[in-house]
Amino acid sequence: MIILDTHIWFWYINESFEQFPLEWTAQIRQADRVGISPISCYEMALAHHKGRLELDIPIQQWLIDALTSSGIELLPLTPEITLRAVNLSSVHKDPFDRIIIATALEYKAKLASIDSLFPQYPELKDYLMST
DSSP, X not given: OEEEOHHHHHHHHTTOGGGSOHHHHHHHHHOSOEEEOHHHHHHHHHHHHTTSOOOSSXXXXXXXXXXXTXXXXXXXXXXXXXXXXXXXXXXXXXXXXXXXXXXXXXXXXXXXXXXXXXXXXXGGTTTBOOO
């Protein structure tokens, strides 16, 4: 299983494959399961609301299309994920990133992200997709 960080999900859906390592596209396509955290939907909606993300269609439609046409699973935000997020190393305080990281850890999944802070989390040592 692979968990996509929000920016990777957006680029993958929009086929902006040049934004992340070339081999990731094949790995994502070949994965038995690919998922996102509900926090990614929130981050997308928030970026759109603040004018940092322009889309050709309404954000609600983009989110629906991005999930239904791609086979990417919208994973639940469970109590276990929230507790794991709270107990992560104190690398940075972004609660959205912490929930995405905790989701990958809870599912024992690879995490696709180019966030420069993620490699600093010791918990992600064996879970980050290599760049």
